[in-house]
Amino acid sequence: xxxxxxxxxxxxxxxxxxxxxxxxxxxxxxxxxxxxxxxxxxxxxxxxxxxxxxxxxxxxxxxxxxxxxxxxxxxxxxxxxxxxxxxxxxxxxxxxxxxxxxxxxxxxxxxxxxxxxxxxxxxxxxxxxxxxxxxxxxxx
Ligand SMILES: [Zn+2]
Numbered sequence: 098x099x100x101x102x103x104x105x106x107x108x109x110x111x112x113x114x115x116x117x118x119x120x121x122x123x124x125x126x127x128x129x130x131x132x133x134x135x136x137x138x139x140x141x142x143x144x145x146x147x148x149x150x151x152x153x154x155x156x157x158x159x160x161x162x163x164x165x166x167x168x169x170x171x172x173x174x175x176x177x178x179x180x181x182x183x184x185x186x187x188x189x190x191x192x193x194x195x196x197x198x199x200x201x202x203x204x205x206x207x208x209x210x211x212x213x214x215x216x217x218x219x220x221x222x223x224x225x226x227x228x229x230x231x232x233x234x235x236x237x
Contacts (some may be wrong), residue, residue, distance in 0.1 A: 099144045104195035108142040118166055122158045125166050128199070133207055135174045137200040139163050146194045148185050159198055167200050176202035180211065 098105040106112040118125035128136040141155045167179040182199040184191040218224040
């Protein structure tokens with residue numbers, strides 16, 4: 098647990114939350130600033146700043162539980178779908194430095210806008226170079 102981390106405090110029961118789900122590894126609760134009614138956060142109970150440092154078992158559990166919570170949320174709110182959003186790093190919009198997966202119920206007319214901008218590669222060669230660089234840096 099990190100002393101000044103609000104999500105660690107929530108996981109430890111030191112800060113209250115509207116709990117939706119809890120098991121030995123993860124905790125799901127309603128976001129205090131919902132994008133839509135029912136917007137939840139699913140967090141690992143132990144502190145990890147980045148999704149890249151999650152133990153496999155914790156990462157797996159997050160993505161095992163998230164669709165189940167999302168399905169219950171869709172059924173409970175009559176939403177038409179949902180978004181799973183994980184902002185990793187401040188450049189990506191991560192505000193609380195404790196991994197959290199947003200589960201946002203969606204309706205076609207809810208006014209939320211997901212990024213749809215597309216930036217084409219300058220050339221096929223540039224795309225191939227990037228592909229090679231990423232593959233060379235993949236860790237087992
Ligand atoms: Zn934390």
